[in-house]
Structure formats: structure tokens, C-alpha cells
Amino acid sequence: MKRHLLFGLCTMLMLSSCVSKKEFAALEAKHKETQDLLNTATVKLNSCLSDKAAANASLDALKDQLSDLRKSNKALIESTKDMTILTTKGAENLEKSLESLKEKDLKISRLQDALTKKDSVTLAIVTSLKKAVGINDPDIEVNVEKGVVFISIADKLLFKTGSYTVTDKAKSVLAKVAKVINDKPDFEAMIEGHTDSRSYSKGVLVDNWDLSVKRSTSIIRVLQELGVNPSQLIAAGRSSYVPLAENDTAENRAKNRRTRVVVLPKIDQFYEMIENEMKNLSSEN
Template identity: 30%
Template sequence: MRTVVVVALVGLTSACVSAGKFRNKAAEADELRAHGAELEAALARTNGELEKRSEEARALQAQVAELSTSRGTLEARVNELSTSKSKLETVKAELEKKSSEYEKMANALRGEIDAGRVELTELRGKMTVKMKDKILFSSGSATLGKPGKGALAAVAEVLRGVDGKVIRVEGHTDNVPLGRGGFVSNWDLSVARALAVVRFLQEAGVEPTRLAAAGYGEYQPIAPNDTPEGRSQNRRIEIVLAPGEALAPAPAPAPAGM
């Protein structure tokens, strides 16, 4: 009897130990499952963050590629502009290059230029000597005065050594109607003054086949005619030297009946 009781107690104790282990293992399993769930959630978050970073990296790569393309385009544009600038500077230098005739004329008329009575310009091989009418003519007159002859003598000295240029003398006036003199209009006066300068240059030794005269009257002003200063600028003689062959004589009229 005692033996049976002992065996029963051992069996009961074994059953209690097994149940405790089971509960411990079950608790451990629950804990492991919870930890695994946390790990899976953390992994999901990490994967999501990685995907976000990957998208950002791809976007940055696209921006870098775009910037690289833009940089190449900009560099090409900069090179193009640099080349264009160099060409423009070359053209500008060529346009502003002064001829030997210009230098000679500038030296011959230095006093008149410094005094503001004469202006000298040159562009594209075309030189212009601009002389205010008051140093050449008195008001309403086409007769050269002594100061004008002195200035024109200096011009003629240079023009005698100029080859391959057409020398055109242009007369210009303001728009004030003539109050006296033997001229019908400012146009007639401008032509007469241009012819007077041409005759003086011819008599001073300038080749007449290269000389021409033109009168523009009031119709090519360089300043407004509503002020005394503007009208003074418009009253002028311009001697223009342009590239070209000697002026050819006008063809003779055909005989009558032909």
C-alpha cells in the first residue's frame, strides 16, 4: 500500500513539472512570436525607408544627369558667345581702324578740329570732313570767306594725295527761309555752296574727275531745327571720301535722228 502511494506521488510530481515546463515554453514562444512580429514590423519600416531613399537617389541621379546635360549646353553656349564676341571685336577693330588719309587729314585740320569748327569721322572706309557753314560762308552767301579758304586749303593738300576715292561735296542748310540773297530756296543755296567748294578744291589741285557736288537743302538734318544750336549743326558742308573709281563723265547725247 505504501508503495502505491509513493508511485502516485511521483507521477503527480512529474505531471506538475511537465505542465510548468510547458507553460514556460509557451510563454517563451509567445515572447518569441511578439519579438518576431516587432522584427517584421521594423524590417517593413526599414524596407519602406530604403525604397524611399532609393527613389530619392534615382531622382537625384536624374537631376545630376539633367544638370550635366544643361552644363554641356551652357558650356557650348558660352563657347559660342565667346567666339561671337571675338568676331565682333575683330569687326569693330576693323571698322574703327583709321586710314592713313584720316591721320593726315586729322593732323592738317588739328586746329579747326580742336576749336570745334570741323569734325572728322571714318567708318567702313568712308571718311567725312564736316565743316560748319559759318567758317566757310557768310549768312545767305555762297562766296567763300578767307577763314573758309584757309581750312579748305588744308583739306585740299591732303586730298591731292588721295587715290581711288570719290570726293563728294555735300551742302546742307537749316529750314529757315532765305530772307535775302539771290537764291530761290535753301536747296539752291546748298547746291551753290557745294559747287563753290568743288571749284576751290579743283583750283587747289584736286583731280576734278574725282569731284562731285550735291545739295540737300534742309532735307537731311542731323539735329532738330527748333533751336539755334540745332540749326547751327544743320548748316554745314560735308566732304565725303568714299571708295570707288574716278567719276566717269556723263555719256554724250546721241545725234539727232538716231
């Protein structure tokens, strides 16, 4: 800048010595115009340099933002992949759970059908027994207890007091029971002997346990003579420990002296039915 000024002064001195005042004034005006242009250009240059610095700073900030956005985008993509994997696994687990529930529902449905069929057979047995033995006889009771059919026969219809020999009158009642059992070859009949609480001992019989079991086996022999398959028969004695009433009166003791014929499906066949259902379900999967 100083060099330009010195050059200008020298030029002016030289010109002033060899040019007219008019020409000098013109040159001086031209020089001033040039100086003004130079000053204006300098101001613009400084402004441009300032704008450039600001633009570079803004560019650096944008680069940093771009870098952060790229990192966030990458993390989001990874997170989305993880979510997709989790969602896929969740859907698979849900589908497996639904299939498992369907299988359980099918098993329950089939078992319910089996129980319904069993209940139908039970109802048919009750109907047959009531028709056979007569529902109006107060000494014979036909009922269903926890899904099991039983006939309760009063002691006075079967035995004499303190005896385990079956009376002739009892054989006509047992003949009706035998017919019902024979009509159901897939069922078993458990003969339960029950006594009152009075102590009993006679001959080889030591107590009420012996008496209750002996009465059961006596009835089983009669049923076998009447054509019942002995493999369907079960002997059982309950002594005095399952009473219907307190053993405090003669009437109550008479109620407790009884024989129950319990008609029930064969346990092995029941389990076989369940096993077959399980095999059917396994073969369908």
C-alpha cells in the first residue's frame, strides 16, 4: 500500500514538472478514483474472507452433525434388526404356545367325550338295575356315587342274624343283580360287606372284619353260580368303619348292616382308553 502511495507521489512530482495544472488535476482525480476503488475492493475482500471463515465453521458443524446422524442411523438399523429377530422369535413362541393349547384342548375334549360316554353307560346301568330290582323296595337302594353305580342291599334280605349263609330269598334278588352284571362284561362288580359296631366272634370268625369279608365271598359264590364271570367279581369287607348312621339304636344298626354291589369300569381298560387317545394325538401331530 505504501509503495503504491510513493509511486503515486513520485509520478505526481514528475508530472507536475512536465504537465500542466489541468492535466495534473485530471491525473489527481483519476488517482483518487483508483484509490477509492482499491479501498472498496479491500473492504469487499475482508468481508468475503469473513464470510468464508463463517462458512467453513458452519461446514465443520454440519460435518459433525452428519457424522452424528450416521452413527444414530447405524444404531437404529442395528436396533431394528434386533427387534426383528425378537419379534420373529416371539411370533414363533406364540405360535408354538397356540399349538400346545390346541393339543391340550383336543385332549380335554376327547377325555370329556370319554367321560360323557362313561356317564351314559352309568345312567343305563342305573336304569337297568332299578328296573330289575324295583325302585320301591326300601331295603334295596340303587344310586350313583362319584360316578360309580352301586346297589345297597339291607342285611335282612341276605343273611340271618350273625350268619354269613345267603338265604333262599336273597337268591332271587341276586339273580336280578347277576343279570345286570352279565349285560356289562366290560365292567367289574365289587361286593362290599358292612356290619354294625357290635363286636362279633363265632367259630373261625374273629371279628367284624372276618364277618364282613365272609359275607362278601358268600354272595360272590352265589353270583358265580348264577352265571357271573368270576373275573368280574371283587370281594371286599369294610367291617363297621363306613356306617350310614350312628350305631346308637337298633334301627340305625340295621341300616349299617348291609351289602353294597359296586359296579365300575375295569381300571386297566380305563387306562388303556387314555393311552389310545394319547397315541392318536401323537400320530396326528
